[in-house]
Amino acid sequence: MDKKKVYRILDANLNRSREGIRVAEDVARLYLNNESLSKKLKSLRHRITKIAQESFEADKLLFFRDSKKDVGAKGMGKMEGKRKGLAGVVQANLRRAQEALRVLEEMGKLIKKDSAEKFKRVRFRIYSLENEMGQKIKI
Numbered sequence: 001m002d003k004k005k006v007y008r009i010l011d012a013n014l015n016r017s018r019e020g021i022r023v024a025e026d027v028a029r030l031y032l033n034n035e036s037l038s039k040k041l042k043s044l045r046h047r048i049t050k051i052a053q054e055s056f057e058a059d060k061l062l063f064f065r066d067s068k069k070d071v072g073a074k075g076m077g078k079m080e081g082k083r084k085g086l087a088g089v090v091q092a093n094l095r096r097a098q099e100a101l102r103v104l105e106e107m108g109k110l111i112k113k114d115s116a117e118k119f120k121r122v123r124f125r126i127y128s129l130e131n132e133m134g135q136k137i138k139i
Contacts, residue, residue, distance in 0.1 A: 001110060007056070007064040009107050013100040014052050014061065020097030021045045021126070024090050024133060031086065032136055040129055044122055048101075051122070055108060055115035087137045094130045098123055 021041050029038035052061070083089050101123035108115035 003060075003111070004064045006107055006110050007060045010052075010056060010104065010111070011061040011064065013103040013107070014048065017048055017097045017100035017104065018045050020093040020095075020100065021048075023093035024097075024129075027086065027090050027137070028133060034136065037129070037133060037136070040125075044125055044129070047122055048104075048119075051115055051118045055112040055118075087134070090133055090137060091130070094126055094133070098126050098130075101126070 021044055025038055025041035025045065028034045028041055032038075052058070083092060101119050104119040105116040105123070108119060
């Protein structure tokens with residue numbers, strides 16, 4: 001197993017999960033003016049960072065990042081350029097975060113097994129928040 005490549009996958013998905021949550025958090029905070037929902041999302045974003053700090057060597061996450069050689073960095077997927085309004089933006093970003101957390105669960109097991117259960121709990125919280133937020137903006 002090439003730990004360098006595993007750390008690269010972890011780094012990409014840590015960023016992806018937090019970025020997706022951040023979009024939803026800003027919608028909750030600045031569009032919906034919903035302090036409670038905004039705080040819940042912010043808390044989960046910070047929780048992901050804390051799990052990563054406890055589970056992985058932070059310097060390796062950054063050191064093994066190789067954005068210039070990322071074959072997926074160029075271009076947009078077919079659905080990336082299409083959103084059905086604000087609800088579509090939020091849903092796409094929360095689903096992105098959920099998918100990234102699933103990758104973190106699986107790949108995290110290769111570095112520190114107990115990280116998987118922690119990431120899983122965050123993922124399931126996001127499922128609930130997706131529902132809660134969806135009721136506010138009609139997802």
